[in-house]
Amino acid sequence: MLRCAQHDSFCLGACRPTAWGSRNDKCNIVKTWNMEPGTWNVERGTWNLELGTTEEAMRLGDVEFHIVSDGEFWVDGGAAFGLVPKILWSRVIAPDDLNRIPMALNCLLIIADGQRILVDTGYGDKLSPKERDIFRIQGEKRLLGSLARLGLAPTDIDIVINTHLHADHCGGNTVWQDGQAVPTFPHAEYWIQRLEWADALYPNERTQATYLAANFAPLRDSRQLRLLHGDTRVNSAVRCQVTRGHTRAHQSVLIEADGQTAIFLGDVASKVVNLERLAWVTSFDVEPLENIETKRSLQRWALEKDPLLIFEHDVRLALGRLREADGRYWVEGVEK
Numbered sequence: 114m115l116r117c118a119q120h121d122s123f124c125l126g127a128c129r130p131t132a133w134g135s136r137n138d139k140c141n142i143v144k145t146w147n148m149e150p151g152t153w154n155v156e157r158g159t160w161n162l163e164l165g166t167t168e169e170a171m172r173l174g175d176v177e178f179h180i181v182s183d184g185e186f187w188v189d190g191g192a193a194f195g196l197v198p199k200i201l202w203s204r205v206i207a208p209d210d211l212n213r214i215p216m217a218l219n220c221l222l223i224i225a226d227g228q229r230i231l232v233d234t235g236y237g238d239k240l241s242p243k244e245r246d247i248f249r250i251q252g253e254k255r256l257l258g259s260l261a262r263l264g265l266a267p268t269d270i271d272i273v274i275n276t277h278l279h280a281d282h283c284g285g286n287t288v289w290q291d292g293q294a295v296p297t298f299p300h301a302e303y304w305i306q307r308l309e310w311a312d313a314l315y316p317n318e319r320t321q322a323t324y325l326a327a328n329f330a331p332l333r334d335s336r337q338l339r340l341l342h343g344d345t346r347v348n349s350a351v352r353c354q355v356t357r358g359h360t361r362a363h364q365s366v367l368i369e370a371d372g373q374t375a376i377f378l379g380d381v382a383s384k385v386v387n388l389e390r391l392a393w394v395t396s397f398d399v400e401p402l403e404n405i406e407t408k409r410s411l412q413r414w415a416l417e418k419d420p421l422l423i424f425e426h427d428v429r430l431a432l433g434r435l436r437e438a439d440g441r442y443w444v445e446g447v448e449k
Contacts, residue, residue, distance in 0.1 A: 173350075173368055173369075173370040173371055173373045173374075173375055173421075174350075174370030174371025174372075174373065175225070175350075175370060175371070176223065176224070176225040176350045176351075176368055176370040177223075177224040177225075178221060178222060178223045178224065178368060178375070179221070179222045179263060180219050180220070180221060180222075180423070180431055180432075181219075181220045181221065181222045181231070181256060181259040181260055181263070182217070182218060182219060182220070182235075182255065182256070182259050183218035183220055183234070183235025183236060183237070183255045183256040183259070183285060184218055184235070184236075184250065184251065184252055184255040185215050185216060185217050185218055185249075185250075185428060186215075186216055186218060186236060186248040186249060186250050186281065187209065187213035187214065187215050187216065187248055187249040188213060188214060188216055188248065189211075189212055189213055189214075190202060190203070190206070190208040190212050190213065190214045191212065191396070192395070192396045192397065193214055193216070193395055193396075193397075194393065194395065194396075195393075195394050195395050195396040195398070195401070196394075196396075197392075197393050202393075205386055213249065215249075215428045216281075216383075216384075216426040216428065217424075217425070217426050217427060217428045217431065218235040218236060218255070218256075218281065218425075218426070219423070219424065219425050219426070219427075219431050220232060220233045220234060220235055220256060220259075220285075220425075221233070221366070221377045221423060222260070222263065222265075223351055223366075223368060225348055225349070225350040225351050225368070225370070226348040226349055226350060226351075228271045228272060228347075228348060229265065229269055229270050229271050229272075230270075230271065230272045230273075230274060230347065230351060231260075231270050231272070231273045231274070231298070231301070232273075232274045232276065232366045232377050233274070233275060233276055233282045233283070233377075233379070233425065234256060234273065234275070234282070234283055234284065234285030234286050234297065235255065235256050235281065235282070235284060235285045236248070236250060236280060236281050236284040236285065237256070237284035237285035237286070237287070237288065237297070237328070238253055238254060238284075238285075238288065238289075239284060239287070239288070239289055239294065239327060239328075240284070256285050257285075257297075267297055267298045267299065268298070268299060268300055269300075270298040270300070270301045271300065271301055271302070272301055272302050272303075272304060272347065273286065273298055273301045273302070273303045273304065274303075274304045274305075274347070274353060274364075274366055275303065275304070275305050275309075275329075276363060276364055276365065276366070276377070276379030276380065276425075277306075277309050277359065277360045277362070277363045277364070277379065277380065278305065278309055278310070278312075278313040278324055278328065278329055278360075279323045279324070279360075279380070279397070280323050280324075280325050280328060281323075282379070282380070282425075283328045283329055284325075284328050285297055286298075286303065286328050286329060286331075286332065287327060287328055287329075287331050287332075293331075294327040294328075294330075294331045295331055295335070296331055296332060296335050296337055301337060302337055302338075302339050303329075303332045303337050303338055303339065304339050304341055304345070304347070304353065305329070305332075305338065305339070305340060305341065306340070306341050306342075306343075306353075306355065306362035306363075306364050307340040307341060307342050307362070308361055308362035309360060309361070309362040309363070309364075310329070310338075310340055312324070312360065312361060312362070313326075313329060314326075314330075319399075320399065323397075341353060341364070343355055350368055350369055350370045351366065351367070351368055351369075352366070352367050352369070353365075353366055353367075354366075354367055356378070356379070356381040356407050356411070357400065357403050357404075357407055358381060358394075358398055358399075358400050358401070358402075358403040358404025358405070358406070358407045358408070359379070359380040359381055359383075359395075359397065359398050359399065359400075359404055360380075360399050360400075361399060361400065363379060363380060363381060364379070365377060365378050365379050365381055366379075367420075373420075373421075374418055374420035374421070375420055375421035375422075375423060376420050376421070376422060376423065377423045377425070378411075378422060378423060378424060378425065379425055380395075380397070380398075380425065380426070381404065381407055381408065381411065382408055382411070382424070383395070383424065383425055383426035383427070384424060384426050384427040385424055385427050385429075385430050385433065385444045387408070388408060388411065388412070388415075388422070388435065388442075388444060389442045389443055389444060390442075391405050391408050391409055391412070392405065412435065412437075412442065415434075415435040416435060416437055419434055419435075420434070421433075421434065421447065422434060422435060422444060430444065430446050432446065432447045432448075433445055433446045433447055434447060
């Protein structure tokens with residue numbers, strides 16, 4: 114495990130690659146490609162509103178946290194697996210007749226130091242009927258319903274952290290009110306990386322389809338926006354750490370308490386297989402080679418620290434720990 118030269122911690126991608134050590138280090142890509150693929154049971158693994166919310170609290174020391182669901186959506190399997198041939202990825206998860214695969218929308222509620230922190234907000238309810246049909250999104254106020262089952266209203270949230278500003282991670286930041294998009298959580302401060310904010314405000318031809326201004330521009334107008342410059346501590350138990358690759362300033366969220374660690378990965382490894390196999394990156398990754406290097410550092414760190422891994426889009430496994438034997442990597446599921 115290489116310690117980052119610029120940080121007093123293990124680097125998960127905020128630094129340039131030279132800070133992580135040589136790219137000529139022993140590579141795990143070939144070995145992970147040779148893993149025997151598992152099989153997802155799509156019907157059993159799909160999270161509905163009841164299954165997607167852990168109403169019984171999980172804890173690290175004095176920190177309480179819950180997975181709160183915004184339901185699920187379906188996306189083109191080829192887009193989700195990028196250059197990985199369909200003959201390989203379809204062994205992992207079978208597509209529907211339109212070549213779509215299910216993706217969970219697992220958000221995270223953290224209660225620490227007297228603050229209620231929500232990490233990501235899913236797709237929300239601003240999509241058109243056509244868009245909802247394309248993504249097979251069902252139901253209304255899915256995330257708010259998950260929070261309500263925990264006894265929380267939108268006014269109870271103190272901080273919202275967006276891992277990045279793609280529509281499936283920040284769509285619930287705002288709601289339509291009298292024809293205008295307004296913040297869903299009126300008392301919350303929204304924490305977003307400054308570079309991510311800039312990339313979202315000025316998207317290019319590739320990224321403009323998923324950076325939708327209605328999801329984030331109102332936060333500036335309401336003065337609820339806090340822009341971060343790199344790794345940032347939220348409170349004594351929670352911190353944001355840049356995990357570059359999916360976007361240039363993607364961030365993951367760590368919980369550290371009582372000598373234990375949990376990490377909400379976001380889209381650095383949105384599904385279990387993306388962490389198990391370094392080469393399996395998505396077509397949505399803006400910097401796929403950087404994503405591979407970030408995941409390589411993440412693998413090393415996870416094997417040493419044994420954190421609880423929280424996956425945002427995996428429909429069969431939301432919580433797990435990374436294991437390795439003879440060059441083979443796998444995520445071992447844990448009970449909620």
